[in-house]
Amino acid sequence: MQHPKHLSIADFNYELPDERIAKYPLAERDASKLLVYQYGDIKTHTYAHIAHYLPAKSMLVFNNTKMVEARLLFTKATGGAIEIFCLEPDVRYSDITTAMLTTQTVYWRCLIGGVKKWKSGSVLEKTIEHGSSTIVLQAKLIEKLSDCYLVQLHWNTNDSFAEVLHWAGLIPLPPYLHRQAEVSDNERYQTIYAKHDGSVAAPTAGLHFTERVLHSLTAKAITQQYVTLHVGAGTFKPV
Structure with missing residues (x-):
């Protein structure tokens, strides 16, 4: 067997046609296939x-x-689409739980789709209807970091950021x-x-x-x- 230090990442490349990737899960979670290696034998269950x-x-x-629900979709007044992908809270928060429970204003490190159409300092706005409440969520581009952007997110209610994301965002799919x-x-x-x-x-x-x-x-x-x-x-x- 080859020593791991001599392995190349290219050794792990293989063909995987798109049609072999399930777009949706099975009706029953535990009906998914299980690959079993036991006693030198490979089988599926x-x-x-x-x-x-x-x-x-x-x-x-x-x-x-x-x-x-880390994907936030905004539409500029001119009609352009901006997607903010919330990666992690800014370093000013001691941990992610603290940031998720924060109300009204948070600072988040994000990836941004369509960032060239979004000027630093300008504010995007999104309105979310939840029950009898109307949440106005605003996003402001603060600065470019080494591998992402710092964004300020502000909203007009006392809901936590976790709740706002749940109502306003989308689940990030692979x-x-x-x-x-x-x-x-x-x-x-x-x-x-x-x-x-x-x-x-x-x-x-x-x-x-x-x-x-x-x-x-x-x-x-x-x-x-x-x-x-x-x-x-x-x-x-x-x-």
Whole structure:
């Protein structure tokens, strides 16, 4: 076997036709295919049977991060479209939870689609109707950073930034899906145990787990523990 230091990233390239990439999930999460390597043999099964292949009294660690609706679409007064992709809070916040719970004004590091059409200091505005409330969300381009932009986001209510994103934004789907986010993605592109807001990409390894699968793990005395590790947009970047 070749030593890892002699491997080239090109060794991991392979053909993956677009038609082999599912644009939508299966009706049942745990009906997704499971690739199993055991005793020198490779076979396929479904996630519904994953407990069968795990040793009793072992432990699985799950990431309970929750995806946020990090894509904000604005339309300029002239009709031009601007997309703000919220990556992470500015360094002035001690942690992402603090930033997500902030009200009225936040500063966020963002990627911006159509940034050449947006002058620094100018304000974009978006109105969101939620129940009996009307939220006016404003975005102001503050400065260009090394690999993204600093944006000030301000709104006229005492709702948290997490709530504003939920009502105003879209779930970021992987670019290889080649489709726009839909309402169903708010539920199906989250794990069933998602708890803490912060990810802009899904922890995809957990999307196939269901309550039925978790119960089957418990029945085999497989302990379930949780950590929170927010997934950033770097997961989409080339290696």
